[in-house]
Amino acid sequence: MVKEEAKSLPMELSEKGGVENNGFVQNEALDDKETDTSSQEEMPKTCTIDVDPVAMEDVALKPYAGMPKEVLLKFSSQARYRVTREILFWLVIAATVVLVSSTIAIIALSPKCLDWWQASPIYQIYPRSFKDSNMDGNGDLRGIQEKLDHITYLNIKTIWITSFFKSHLKDLGYGAEDFYDVDPMFGSMSDFENLLAAVHDRGLKVIMDLVPNHTSDKHRWFQLSRNRTGKYTDYYVWQDCARTAGSVTPPNNWLSVFGNSSWQFDEVRNQCYLHQFGKEQPDLNFHNPAVQQEIHDIIKFWLGKGIDGFSFSSVKFLLEATHLRDEPQVNKSWNPGSITAYSQLYHDYTTTQVGLHDILRSFRQTMNQFSREPGRYRFMGSDGDEKEDIEAIMMYYGRTFIQEADFPFNFNLINMKNLSGNSIFEAVNLWMKNMPAGKWPNWAVGSPNTARISSRIGKDYVNVMNMLLLTLPGTPVTYYGEEIGMGNIASENVSEEHVNSDPVAVTFPEKSPMQWDGEANAGFTEGNSSWLPVNSDYSSVNVEIQMTWSNSTLNLYRELTSLRNNELPIHRGWMCYIWNDSNVFVYVRELDGLDRVFMMVLNFGQEATTDLKALVPHLPSEAIVRLSTNLSNTGKPVNTELIKTEMGEGLVLEYKTANPVHTMEAFQGNCFVAEKACYSSAFNLLHINC
Numbered sequence: 063m064v065k066e067e068a069k070s071l072p073m074e075l076s077e078k079g080g081v082e083n084n085g086f087v088q089n090e091a092l093d094d095k096e097t098d099t100s101s102q103e104e105m106p107k108t109c110t111i112d113v114d115p116v117a118m119e120d121v122a123l124k125p126y127a128g129m130p131k132e133v134l135l136k137f138s139s140q141a142r143y144r145v146t147r148e149i150l151f152w153l154v155i156a157a158t159v160v161l162v163s164s165t166i167a168i169i170a171l172s173p174k175c176l177d178w179w180q181a182s183p184i185y186q187i188y189p190r191s192f193k194d195s196n197m198d199g200n201g202d203l204r205g206i207q208e209k210l211d212h213i214t215y216l217n218i219k220t221i222w223i224t225s226f227f228k229s230h231l232k233d234l235g236y237g238a239e240d241f242y243d244v245d246p247m248f249g250s251m252s253d254f255e256n257l258l259a260a261v262h263d264r265g266l267k268v269i270m271d272l273v274p275n276h277t278s279d280k281h282r283w284f285q286l287s288r289n290r291t292g293k294y295t296d297y298y299v300w301q302d303c304a305r306t307a308g309s310v311t312p313p314n315n316w317l318s319v320f321g322n323s324s325w326q327f328d329e330v331r332n333q334c335y336l337h338q339f340g341k342e343q344p345d346l347n348f349h350n351p352a353v354q355q356e357i358h359d360i361i362k363f364w365l366g367k368g369i370d371g372f373s374f375s376s377v378k379f380l381l382e383a384t385h386l387r388d389e390p391q392v393n394k395s396w397n398p399g400s401i402t403a404y405s406q407l408y409h410d411y412t413t414t415q416v417g418l419h420d421i422l423r424s425f426r427q428t429m430n431q432f433s434r435e436p437g438r439y440r441f442m443g444s445d446g447d448e449k450e451d452i453e454a455i456m457m458y459y460g461r462t463f464i465q466e467a468d469f470p471f472n473f474n475l476i477n478m479k480n481l482s483g484n485s486i487f488e489a490v491n492l493w494m495k496n497m498p499a500g501k502w503p504n505w506a507v508g509s510p511n512t513a514r515i516s517s518r519i520g521k522d523y524v525n526v527m528n529m530l531l532l533t534l535p536g537t538p539v540t541y542y543g544e545e546i547g548m549g550n551i552a553s554e555n556v557s558e559e560h561v562n563s564d565p566v567a568v569t570f571p572e573k574s575p576m577q578w579d580g581e582a583n584a585g586f587t588e589g590n591s592s593w594l595p596v597n598s599d600y601s602s603v604n605v606e607i608q609m610t611w612s613n614s615t616l617n618l619y620r621e622l623t624s625l626r627n628n629e630l631p632i633h634r635g636w637m638c639y640i641w642n643d644s645n646v647f648v649y650v651r652e653l654d655g656l657d658r659v660f661m662m663v664l665n666f667g668q669e670a671t672t673d674l675k676a677l678v679p680h681l682p683s684e685a686i687v688r689l690s691t692n693l694s695n696t697g698k699p700v701n702t703e704l705i706k707t708e709m710g711e712g713l714v715l716e717y718k719t720a721n722p723v724h725t726m727e728a729f730q731g732n733c734f735v736a737e738k739a740c741y742s743s744a745f746n747l748l749h750i751n752c
Contacts, residue, residue, distance in 0.1 A: 171749040173739035176634060178267050179371065179441040179468060180502055180737075182219035183538045183623060188510050189226050189248055191575050191594065192542060194587035201575070201586070203249040207257045209578075210264055212605065216545060217623035221261065222269040222373060224510055226254075229278055230342075236375070237278035237343040241360045258368050267370040269441060274357045275376045276343040283356075284344055288331045299336035299347050299382065303327060310334065315388040316412055317404050324412075338379045338412060348380045348421060358428050365432040371441025373471070374425065377458075381418050383411035414454055419466060422458070426465050444470045452496045459501045469504045471539070475530075476512050481519045483666050487642035490534065494637075494734045502736050503536030508544045514572050517550035522710035525618055525691040526664050529712035532622040533651065533662050535637045535736055543576055546608050547615040550574070551597050570594070579606035613693045621689055625714065630741060630748075631660055636724040638733040641677050645670035646707060648677075652722045654752045655741035659722060660688065661715040665707035674702045679728070680721040689714040 125137050137143060193205030203226065213221055227238035228245045244254050261268050277284060286294035303325060304311040312325035312334060318341075325334040326341045336345045346353050361372065389407045391398070401407065422444065429440045444458045444467040460466030474489040497503055507527050508514055515524050524547040531538045550571035575592045577600040578585030583592050584600035597603065608616035626632050635653035642648065645667030652659045663672065675681045687698045691712045700715065707713065724733040740752040 168747075171751050173748050173750045174737060176737065177439055177441075178437075179220060179269075179439075180537055181627075181633075182267075183216075183532065183540055183626070184220045184222050184269065185213055185216065185218045186222040186224065186506075186509070186539055186541045188224050188542060188573050191573050191586075193576060193578070194589065194592065197587060197589035198247075199587055199589050199592045200247050202247065203244070203253040203257045207253075207260050210260060210266070213266060214264060216620060217627055218540075219265065220267045220269065220370075222539070223271070225271040225273065230280055236273050237276060237340070238273070239278040239280045240282075241272075241277075242363060255367065262368065267441075269371040269373055269443070270364065270369055271375055272360070272364075272372045273375045274346070274348075274360075275379045276337065276339060276345045279342045279344055283346075288328050288335075290331065293352055296347055296350050297353055298344050300331065300333045301325070301336070301386065303334035314386050315398060315401065315407070316382075317389075317402065317407055319404050321404060322402050336382065338382075339376075345379070345382070349384065354421060354424070358424070361425060361428050362432075365429065365440060369440075370438075371443070372425075372429070373443040373445070374422070374467075375445045377422060377444050378413045378418065378454075380421055381415035383415060385411075387411060419457060419460075423460065423464060423466050426460075426467070430465075442467050452492055456496050456498060459498050462498075462500075469502055469537070471506060472504050473506060473509070473512075475505055475507050475527075476509060481523065481666050482644045483642045483647040483664070484644055486530065486647045486664070486666050487639065490647075491639070497736075500736070503534070504539060505531055505534050505536060506539040506541070507531050508541030508572075510541065510570075510573060512572065514541075514549050515544060516547055517572075520710075521547065521549070523666065524710075525615055526666065526710050526712040528615070528619055529622060529662070529689070529691060529714070530647075530664055532619075532626050533632055533660070533714065535634075535651070535734065538626075545616055545619040546577065546603055546605055548574070548577060548603060549597060549599065551595055577604040579604050618689075618691060618693060621693070625689060629660065630739075631656060631658065634737050634739055636722070636733055636735045638723040638729050640674070640723070640729075640732075641672065643670075646672055648672065648674065650723050652724060653739065653741055654722070655743065657718045657720060659717055659719055661685065661717070663705055663707055663713040663715065665709060665711045668709050670707055672705045672707070674705055676703070678723060679726065680719060682717045682719060685715040685717040687713055688716040 125133070129137075138147070187206060188201075189203065189206060190201045192201040193209050194201050195204035195208060196202065206221075206223070213219075225236055225238070226244055226248045228240040228243040229236075229238055231245070231247070244251050258268060283294055283297050286292070287297045287300075301313040303313055305327065310325075310327045312323045314325075316324045316336070316338075318324040318337060319339055324336055324338050326337055326344075327334050337343050338345055348354060364372075388398075389409055389411050391401060392406050392408060396406065426442055429442055433439045455470050458467045458470035472493055474493055475486070478485050478489055493503055507530075512518065515527050519527070524544070528540075528544065531540070551574040552571070574594050575584060575586035575596050577596060580601045583589070584596040584604055585606070586592055586596060601607075605616065608614035611617065631651040631653040635651050635656075638650050638652070640648040640650060640661070645665055647664050647666060648662065650659055650661045661674070663674070675683065681702055683702055684699050685702050687695050687700060690696055691710070695713075700713075702715075702717075705713070705715075723729050724735075738750060738752065739748040740750065741747075742749055
């Protein structure tokens with residue numbers, strides 16, 4: 063039935079039944095008709111019915127899957143769809159703004175991440191004494207590669223290899239014959255490249271030594287200079303010197319570090335050349351721009367090989383005064399002709415001259431060219447070694463906007479004349495109070511040029527010195543073997559065979575071969591002998607046996623490196639001095655926002671008892687021994703009013719407090735922080751808005 067007032071619309075229906083949806087397919091009936099116009103029988107029969115147009119419109123306005131664009135646009139303009147779409151759009155915009163703002167805020171408030179040279183201890187290797195791979199009795203680069211697992215076992219990620227340039231070794235490698243080659247004693251350039259690849263495969267970094275001050279007298283530059291050949295004529299410091307009756311009168315009274323005149327007459331050039339070290343080590347002339355460029359080219363060569371940084375040694379000697387005046391005597395009453403020792407003169411004209419830091423900054427700029435890739439920052443260290451002038455050492459850090467060394471190496475703990483809690487405090491405080499704001503400290507307790515800890519201050523203090531080294535703020539530097547408590551070799555252990563084969567060797571007792579196990583030659587070499595004899599205590603002081611002892615020096619060292627790497631207060635927090643006397647040195651490490659505090663109680667004298675609770679307000683009555691030089695004490699509670707320490711004992715105490723020491727007025731002048739950071743427990747992240 064159709065109402066009379068409704069207008070009727072014709073609709074064609076197939077006899078087969080159902081309504082055809084031709085929205086996607088053209089009229090099939092028409093197509094069939096066009097295909098065969100002669101076939102009238104195949105044409106569908108149709109009938110006409112009346113349909114309500116309003117009802118038909120309702121059917122047409124319902125959305126369906128696969129709608130064509132025109133239909134879709136008709137629906138999208140309806141209010142219910144348009145409003146929903148706009149709400150979603152602005153929600154996405156708001157979420158994006160919040161996300162971007164949060165990211166910017168996190169970046170702005172996040173502290174600077176510690177770089178690789180800050181995050182890990184540095185392990186210094188003297189390559190001739192580390193591991194021999196070819197049975198010739200000398201350590202080499204392949205030997206270092208064989209023992210990289212030991213480095214990772216120590217939780218260390220940076221190794222520092224001392225000089226391995228081609229040299230005739232009068233000075234054990236510090237007078238290079240060729241800055242672009244490896245001495246055959248240590249292997250080949252291919253061996254170096256393989257070592258570097260193996261180091262980087264393990265995620266480790268490599269620093270190498272560079273002594274720019276001088277070369278070997280066998281160096282090609284020196285041979286050309288002594289013959290006055292072209293640009294090389296002034297590559298070294300040459301001066302006329304009087305020669306009468308076979309004796310030479312030097313240009314002035316300057317002395318070598320090793321004693322006697324620093325001038326040596328050369329028969330070929332008929333002049334004297336300057337050598338501030340041995341006569342086989344002529345000083346380069348850094349007043350000559352061509353010489354400076356040569357050093358820049360050497361830096362680029364090794365950085366191009368993939369080295370991660372340099373330690374520049376003997377840099378204070380790079381320049382000398384051109385006026386050649388005599389240096390002043392320490393004691394003016396001495397006869398000038400009798401002065402032969404380096405310590406008898408003030409070296410005003412041969413060290414730390416004007417222009418020195420400009421040269422070092424130019425080295426830094428060259429290194430920065432190779433530091434542009436993310437994660438490939440190139441470290442620069444310098445030795446400084448101004449024993450009596452802390453301000454001169456701090457100059458090597460550079461200035462606020464002028465970058466120089468990342469840090470000058472700190473030998474304060476090595477140069478101490480006596481050991482006590484007070485002397486340790488003085489050595490630490492001297493560096494911290496003079497270090498420029500925002501700079502990073504570093505510490506060393508051993509080196510290739512000083513007696514080992516056990517020989518210098520005694521075996522009883524090896525563990526506590528390692529505990530000090532690895533809990534102070536900054537980068538610790540460990541000389542190979544100190545992790546197991548190696549000592550110097552005694553002179554009576556050096557056989558006549560060693561003396562005859564290498565007379566220089568007997569003067570370096572701190573460079574004895576690394577003690578790997580209890581086998582012959584301490585596992586250093588499978589050959590018949592080593593270049594220096596191994597220490598007679600190698601059967602008990604070696605890596606293999608100490609790995610099995612729970613209370614060994616090696617295991618304590620590993621526990622300390624693990625603690626340093628994993629605990630934020632020790633990794634980058636505040637350090638505050640608490641107490642020092644003739645026996646103990648006490649300090650804390652803490653971080654803003656973290657209620658856990660670590661207190662170090664280190665004994666460098668005799669047995670002592672310390673009342674820490676009387677020293678620190680609000681200190682809990684009890685603390686837990688997190689680490690001890692006697693590992694069996696780890697985890698035990700102690701009364702903070704009665705802390706007993708034996709000679710050479712060290713304790714790392716842990717406690718919780720809401721009153722950190724660095725916020726207490728009484729300790730304001732005793733607290734230091736290098737890279738300030740605060741911990742947020744709510745978000746589990748670090749920030750700088752303390």
